[in-house]
Amino acid sequence: MKVALFVTCLVDQLCPNVGMATVEVLERAGCDVTFDERQTCCGQPAFNTGYRKEARKFAERFIEIFETSDAEAIVIPSGSCTSMVKHFHEVFEGDAEWRERADRIAAKTHELSSFLVNVLDVDEVGAISNGKATWHDACHGLRDLGVHDEPRRLLNKVDGLEFVEMENADVCCGFGGTFSVKFPEISAGILDNKIEMIEKSGADTVVACDASCLMQIAGRLSRISSRVQVKHIAEILASQE
Amino acid sequence: MSTTHATSETFDRNARAALADPVLHGALRNLADSFVVRRRNAIASAGDWEDLRERARSIKDETLLHLDEYLERFTENAEKAGSTIHWARDGKEACEIVLGLVRAQNANMVVKAKSMAGEEIHLNEALEAAGIEPVETDLGEWIIQLAGETPSHIVVPAIHKTKQQIADLFVEKVGIEKTDNVDVLTQTARRILRQRFAEAQVGISGVNFGVAETGTILILENEGNIRLTTSLTKTHIAVMGIEKVIPKFADLDVFLKLLPRSGTGQRLTAYQSLITGVKNNADDIGPDELHIVMLDNGRSRMLAHPLTRQSLACIRCGACLNACPVYQQIGGHAYGSVYPGPIGAVITPQLFGLSKAKQLPYASSLCGACREVCPVKIDIPALLLHLRSEIAEGSTRESQPTRKLGESIAFRMYSRIWSRSGTYALSIRAARLAQRFVARNGKIGKVSGMLALLVPPLGAWTERRDAPVVAPKSFREMWREKKK
């Protein structure tokens, strides 16, 4: 299947390896991956802070770029950015034509783990790894997109990897974009609870489908010199060792 | 530290103070541990939970869409049963009506049942100013009143207090011997309150549901004090938000299944007082007069917009507060409103003005836990986003946007620079250069000094966690190499 990748700005700049791993996994699952270099950001920071006019610019740009692609699906290694694409509709209030274009694009946009399991019907991508991993349900993936079982199925099929559930896997990590900037102390308090659960699970790696949550969680783990590592699900699925 | 009388305007400061209070933290731990778990267990016994939520929401939607008709029907039937209906446009009017009714009874004291509407209109202050002593009879409310505080939760008003604090309060205010026996504390409260009930001529309560079909009001509780407030007194005054009306008696079935389970994790509250008018015979129980004060206070404004209208579907169960990671961190007082937590962040700005509470819609990570637990399926994150856009861009409610200038400039620049790939790539190269000054070992540790002042979010963000750095090679560069 021909797939257009929206890599997200965070992955592009902060953890490009996650992008490469995403390409690797999709190719292994039989996809022909394309990447349009005109892409930048989905505009979520503006939308979530209330700046809909600014968010609209990003939405228009996103739609124009991906309309030129003949790919059947747009895949994003982030639940949060995928959910933003599903929200594009709202920045075009009162503009029927743009709304229709937004809806058409949104309909073929998928978060990575959900795309593999629900669209390609693949839960085994030949990954080999080791150690003990636990899963953090990023809020938008879980509650906006309903992604819950998909990553767990994929992780359970990774050869050599032990999967453990942590308590409160579905509770927020406290990032929330603008929220963590406006109220860093509350955000850090919520994060502390998450870290406690991660450590309590006994896992050596915490996995999620969002670079933003991973950045928040990794930031604290690194500060307290924890032995727990942070990995994007694409990195685990691409792993061959 | 007391954030009791904090205002919404200083939310950030209130929250910081709350976070620094270890006793509060201890008290709030119980919230997640007990209520969240109890709710989860209770909903398992309710049959098809999703179906119940759907039905409840559609009843609320239908009612709110034709609220004027249902209010008319409610009024007509309540009056037929002997109740007297009063209309209050705002809190001040509502207080005046209540004061007039109390004065007509020559009462200098009233017993009160827990009521959020009463809190909303600051009824206790109004009564006190008029020389009438309000006596709260719900145990939690009574504790709060003794302490001179305001509730920090819409269902469990004293949730922020530990057992020890309550015991100390009793020693100080009631003069009992020091004890940590909860039974002794409850017995003490009961003994004192029973005496006040015997003296009272007038009882004031809120309303959970008002049934249009019969003019009945329903009040839920666990302690029996509402039953006494509304039946032992000669005059019962009920303050009811206009959104509390539901069409039919049979609709109560759905809400009675949802509300106690969502709020306290009970299958049903210990008492349900269904009150239809006044007593017909001298030996019936119940008051001689029942006055229902219908309170608008900003509610009809919310009706106008199809999105904000759903804010009025709230049945004040408190589940969204219990489930909210932010509320769990800071408790209710930090919100500076009688309505804290996620639903408070939605209705406080709508009831009392966006400019007075413009931090509240941002006091959420938009995680959606509130939407997930809400028994009437209010899309709280969508409402928060809507209010944020009103703050950033202005609205019909307040024509001038109330955003911060620096922020709006930042977002304008972000959209100009980042929506095009050329300028986007340039900005990343600039960031790579800039981070040399702060990054060590591939991360940004605690930023302090001049730089923290220049880039305030970075200073605060890195106080407790490290920040990542821009990678030496971006994905697009790696992709280009791969394709070569």
Ligand code: SF4
């Ligand atoms: S918004 Fe929903 S969950 Fe929150 S108090 Fe109201 S009814 Fe309960």
